[in-house]
Amino acid sequence: MQFDPFVIPFNIGLYFIVLYAVGRSVIWFRELSRADKLRLQRGFFGPAFAMSLKEIFMESLIHRKILKTNWRLGYMHMSLAFGWFLLIFFGTVEADVFGTKHLNAPYKAIFFRFFNPEHGRSGFEAAYGFLMDLILAFILSGLLLAVLKRFWSPAVGVKKTTKLGVSDKIALTSLWLIFPSRLIAESFTCGAYETGSFLTGSLGSFLASFLPTQEMAYPFWWLYSLSLGTFFILLPVTRYMHIPAEIFLIFMRNAGIRTGDRESSYSEVEVHSCSSCGICIDTCQLNYSAGINTIQSAYLMKGIRRNEDVKDIAENCLMCGRCDQACPVGIELYPIRMMERRRKSADHEYRNLYKGYLRSRFPLTPEKDNETPSYSYLAEESPEKADVLYFAGCMTHLTPSIKNSMVEILNASGLDYKFIDEKGGACCGRPLMLAGQDREARELINFNSQMIWKSGASMLVTSCPICYKVFRESYHLDVEVLHHSQFIKRLIDKEAISLKFLQKNVVYHSPCDLGRGSGVYEEPKEILKYVSRLEKSRYEDAESLCCGGSLGNLKLSSEQRRKIATDAANELTASCPDILATACPLCKKTFSSATSVKVSDISEIVAEALTKTSVPKYNALKALSKPEMANV
């Protein structure tokens, strides 16, 4: 027996998905920019290829990163992905070795038991049967977890699981049916022929004791084939598209392609690589503090995939970057969200199931150039010349103690500095950028850039991480931009200021835009270690929390913000420190009203620790600048 009609659904599904994956990959490749194409080609024939293969094995099959974050969820993903891979691999080998001939059609391997019911009675064949049963048991154990998770998510250690659409539900049901139907179909066949190993064999003989196995087996083989076929056909319009897309993504990323700030086929592949595992939902503070569970990145990715209007999802986010950091697939969620914020809502076409199979990317509407400037009232300024510029920023003006402390520190250092926004300057432009209004932001950037450029300074110090990030990333200045924590660290290293040790226990909260956003983790902590006893919190470095005050979110109400701030402050002050230290005026402002512990900015702590003993006037700016700092 070499063929039976029940294999047709499986064959249709399989050939469809293979052709579809190849076709889509070709389209994705063709749409890459020229530079990215070259990168991918070079990566494909270089050492990046080996790296990619290793990563595909570790992440797409073993799911190492999910295992690290949550072993139960990781086991679930691993058993389904790696188990299925093993089943296909060993199944193919089995069909090749024990089958009637070599190089069989795929269905021969998948339905091996049906075509070779007498197989596996003794010796090596039985041992191989045992292995196949073991793999099937491995998958079924993961499937059990998956079903449990769907109905009672704490079972796998996740607070909330992702909500599904209709096509997702059909695909999920067919995925769930695949392995149990295989088990039952094989068991019936084994029961009829008295073969099979510990799982199929024993279940088969049990079923044979009271059921007509020969007749019962056939419908289940049909079910097995049908569920496989349905799953393959629905794969491109559901989250399971991540299975082929992630492989493509890993190759592209290892070749050095990055998201950038424009929509490209790379961002499209990223969006399709999201498996909705739900790790971003669990890390999101909006979820567990403010009770908002519709806007997490998994839903954003789903909305983009389905071509829905995701404006509300994209805007209701703190932009803290915690999900970006936690994503096991390594999707750059932050820039993708920014793209959606910049998009005008009219760009979207509404969902249509059949469109899901086609490419569904729409070009951004070009910015209108003829619009009148919004900030023409900003008069040109001619600032005094100075070596070091201090830009406090809007938020620092709301927390004057930070500003005053910085002035004190700058005075103590004896540097030739100029406080450029002492009487209130223009905004840095980042809040506008976060709201997706790039054209307006560019006007402010030009205004500030001119002022900085005219002052002839070589160093720009800012107290606000929000300003720091935009100065570094969007200003293209030829001066060195420092956050005040980096600046103070240099002053300490060069002994330009002298500090006494404060008998205080301090916990440090890393601000989002300074830590995850700009990668400045060490300097603030080193300063704090220098002047106080720094305690560790549960949320260090990349895992740090968001204070909830973020300017990234336009939609959050003040009550929800307070809830996030209180929860975060409680977590951080669990060890009852004397001071909750931070390096951001906005974090300070938000936390001050959320906790009874004293909240201080690093500059305030340093200003308090300043000794009044006369420090030799330190005028050599050169010693502070970068080349000499290289060895610090």
Added chain:
Amino acid sequence: MSRFGFTITKARFIDYESNDRRISEYISEMEPSFLRCIECGCCSATCTAAGFTKFSLRELNILIKRGENKEINKTIRKCMLCGKCTLVCPRGVNTRNVITLAKEAYQKAENHAV
């Protein structure tokens, strides 16, 4: 004429019946905290843009609520969205969203979509 600093305000007549309150309604529907505003003026006192030019969110709020929408479209674009007003607001009004929504509403009103 010497300026004493005391001027007699010009007699004015605000007709709620005929004024266009669509924009105010759009904002209060999308951001209900807009209705909480007591017009205390903290937002205007701390405003970054107000340091450079005549711009007052308090005034804008009052005008929008009254439906006196003329010229507001241009004025509202002076806002830099820095967020100081949101932080100082004693009533917890999400002022940044109010401004964004106002801009949106004007855009839509121009396209006759509200």
